[in-house]
Amino acid sequence: MPVHQFSSSSHSEKMLYTIITYDSQIFFYKNIYTTFLLLMCEELTLVDDAVLVVGGGIAGMQASLDLANRGFRVYLVEKSPTIGGRMAQLDKTFPTMDCSICILAPKMIECFRHPNIRLLTCSEVEEITGSAGNFKAKVLENPRFVDTEKCTGCAVCTEKCPVKVPSEFDMGMGMRKAIYMPFPQAVPRVAIIDKDHCLFFQKGVCEVCKKFCQANAINFDQEPEEITLNVSSIILATGLELYDPTPISEYGYKRHKNVLLSLEFERLINASGPTRGEVLRPSDKKHPHRIVFIQCVGSRSQQKGLPYCSSVCCMYATKEAILVREHNPECEVHILYMDLRVFGKRFQQFVSRARDEWDIKYVNGRPSTIIENPETKDLLVRYQNVMNGHIEELRADLVVLCPALIPREDNKVLAKILDLQLNERNFFKTKDPLLTSVKTSVEGVFVCGYCQAPKDISESVTQASAAAARAAEVAVSAVMRG
């Protein structure tokens, strides 16, 4: 039963439910507190037991739902206009090959509708004071210039808006309007105006969206709003970014049109992506017949400064390769790898099936250069075959680079705000990576997901539940002390 909602019933009653519904881990606390409640009856002075979750990817959403389902109130702060994180951009997910958005969308809606979760999108944490059990967080909610209460998500404004710009969600391969929703399943389903490209903000003209919006939701005068939240504990789940391989000039990313990043490829092969799921070469919109995936681009390299393994690339490249063959069995697919790091449950079988059933060709090779034919834009991948030491070549119509995955710059900002320690690669440092992988250097602040260390979706979700359990402990002891 959802309890401790943002509205309704008396506070003391909500607290009683909280205590009653919380799981056996804190059975001891429950007993003491329930007795205390019964003795004290109605008039109680209560400490706020809410939890702040920063980052609305799969990790942040899971942590929020775990807490909310146990009766804790959650403020879920997401920087972008929608929750969902990277998982929303993926086509299928390894190792199950489930449709990513089909798994994610119900969770996004659950977060949005949950009476115990207050979702703050377009928002960022500015300042945090206090300590475990009693933090005060200042959050800046940036304007959408669309009234969230009035907008029905009808998308008429986006149809009518005359300005087109590259879509961040589609990795710049598709277009969006100056007023837009990042993707069809975005949560909340409310439009947002991109001030930097809107004709009204830039030139004082247009207002077409306002004219056509029947809900009267456009509000060009919206201002940023500062919100102060009292929370007992904090969970950070800021996720990952892709390393930009442009400086590795021998791979020609951004110079050669048919060299793509893995996440660009995910959008290309996705049915709601810029090509409606058809894998087409950017140079001539033709179907490729030879695709080469290149692993460890910038990762596991002392030279490039990213010596660690990103943990998911061998598996997602295999997934993407299978998808290619599913779409077009005629297309030849090679994966050039350094080592195949497929350590999870049934991961090796996944790769074996890719090799044996889908005829994907794995080559242990390090590419030295990618040469583009200036007329056809076809590519030649030159590499050293690690098994025999020979320099060999592969012809390709399309090359997909699997770059290092890195923590976001946001980690540095949050580390400063919270006086937290980062490791040498800017992942949040945990107290003891072996035994308490969710505890940070600051009491009452926890981490989960990719911002702590490279990991896949299922590991992110597991760690999110662990962080939620720890955050709940702090919240309960704060209530007891209060």
Ligand SMILES: Cc1cc2nc3c(=O)[nH]c(=O)nc-3n(C[C@H](O)[C@H](O)[C@H](O)COP(=O)(O)OP(=O)(O)OC[C@H]3O[C@@H](n4cnc5c(N)ncnc54)[C@H](O)[C@@H]3O)c2cc1C
């Ligand atoms: C090409 C590619 C394919 C992949 N395929 C698979 C796959 O098939 N299977 C699999 O298991 N894994 C896959 N992964 C890995 C998977 O994407 C990650 O494991 C997962 O997204 C991690 O979730 P997260 O919530 O930690 O981070 P994210 O998904 O990155 O979410 C983080 C969220 O935090 C928000 N945020 C960041 N900073 C702030 C801030 N300061 N304030 C507020 N909000 C903030 C971001 O906007 C984002 O919404 C793939 C990754 C890539 C790049």
Ligand code: SF4
């Ligand atoms: S702003 Fe208006 S027109 Fe645009 S989606 Fe919302 S309700 Fe529809």
Ligand code: SF4
């Ligand atoms: S006012 Fe801005 S957002 Fe609205 S239709 Fe014109 S350009 Fe698009």
